[in-house]
Amino acid sequence: MSSAIINGKEIGQEIRNSVAERVARLKEQGLTPGLAVVLVGDNQASATYVRNKQKSCEAIGMYSELIKLAEETTQEELLAQIELLNNREDIHGILVQLPLPKHIDEDTVIATIDVEKDVDGFSPVSVGKMMLGQETFLPCTPFGVMKLLEYSGIDISGKHAVIVGRSHIVGKPMGQLLLQKDATVTYTHSRTPDLPSFTKQADLLIVAIGRAKFITKEHVKEGAVVIDVGMNRDENNKLCGDVNYSEVDGIASHITPVPGGVGPMTITMLLFNTVQAAENKLASKVKQ
Numbered sequence: 001m002s003s004a005i006i007n008g009k010e011i012g013q014e015i016r017n018s019v020a021e022r023v024a025r026l027k028e029q030g031l032t033p034g035l036a037v038v039l040v041g042d043n044q045a046s047a048t049y050v051r052n053k054q055k056s057c058e059a060i061g062m063y064s065e066l067i068k069l070a071e072e073t074t075q076e077e078l079l080a081q082i083e084l085l086n087n088r089e090d091i092h093g094i095l096v097q098l099p100l101p102k103h104i105d106e107d108t109v110i111a112t113i114d115v116e117k118d119v120d121g122f123s124p125v126s127v128g129k130m131m132l133g134q135e136t137f138l139p140c141t142p143f144g145v146m147k148l149l150e151y152s153g154i155d156i157s158g159k160h161a162v163i164v165g166r167s168h169i170v171g172k173p174m175g176q177l178l179l180q181k182d183a184t185v186t187y188t189h190s191r192t193p194d195l196p197s198f199t200k201q202a203d204l205l206i207v208a209i210g211r212a213k214f215i216t217k218e219h220v221k222e223g224a225v226v227i228d229v230g231m232n233r234d235e236n237n238k239l240c241g242d243v244n245y246s247e248v249d250g251i252a253s254h255i256t257p258v259p260g261g262v263g264p265m266t267i268t269m270l271l272f273n274t275v276q277a278a279e280n281k282l283a284s285k286v287k288q
C-alpha cells in the first residue's frame, strides 16, 4: 500500500486563507502589512523564490517591495539598505534572500535586521528566543514542517525524531521545535557513521541534507513519517528531494512529496510571520 501523502500545497492554502482574513482585518484598521525582500546578485533560483514570495503577498492583499541589488554590492551598502528598511513605518517584515554573494558575511547582515521585523526568524536574538521557548518569529521552513504535522494529525510527543542535516535555517531549529513538543531528538549529518542505524530508529524522519534521493529504503523504519526538506535536480534535471520517493513509498506511513510538500509551507509561514509582525506593530501603537 502507498504511503499517505502530506500535501503542502493544500495545507499551505488553508493557512494562507486564514492569513488573508487577518490581512483584511488589519486593512480595515488602516494598516496594510508590508514585506521587503532584499535580493543581491543573479542567482536564478533565488530570483524565482523571491518572485513567488511577492506573488504570494499580493494574492492575499499584502504590500511587498523588492530591493534588487547588484552582485558587486558591498556589505556596507547592503547594511545601509537594511537600516533604511528597519526605520520604515510601512514595512513590517524584512527578509534577505539567501545565499548572499561570497564577499558578504551573512551573519552580520542578518544580525542587522530589526528583530521586530525579522520574519525569517534567522537573527541571533530570534534564534535565542526560540531556544528559550519565548515568543518570536520561527524560521519558516521548520515552522512549516510543524504545521504539516499538526494539520496531518501526527502526534509528536514521545516520538523519536531523527534529523538528517544540521543547517542553521532548517536542521538545528527543526530539532528544537520538535523537542519543545516532547519528541526525543537525534541529530545526524554528513559525518555520522552508519547513518541507517540511526535513521532506522526514527518514528519521524526529517531530511534536510541537500543530496538528491539520498535516503533509500534501507534508512527507513516501517510506518515512519518521512518529511523531505530537500530541493535538488536529478539526472534528468527534474526537481526531486533528498528522499528516494519511489523506494520509500509504501514503507513510510506518511511522506511529503517534492515538489508540493515542505516548499509551499516555507512561503506560507513567511506570510504568517509578516502578518503577525504587522499585528504586533498595531498592538504596540494602541498601547502608546
Ligand SMILES: Nc1nc2c(c(=O)[nH]1)N[C@@H](CN(C=O)c1ccc(C(=O)N[C@@H](CCC(=O)O)C(=O)O)cc1)CN2
Binding pocket: 049, 095, 096, 097, 098, 099, 120, 140, 141, 231, 239, 258, 259, 260, 261, 262, 263, 264, 265, 266, 267
Ligand atoms: N531568506 C531566506 N532564504 C532562503 C530560504 C528562506 O526561508 N529564507 N529558504 C530557501 C529557499 N526558499 C525560500 O526562500 C524556498 C524554496 C522552495 C520553495 C518552494 O515552494 N518549492 C516548491 C518547488 C518550486 C519549484 O518548482 O522550483 C515545492 O517544493 O513545491 C519555496 C521557498 C533558501 N533561501
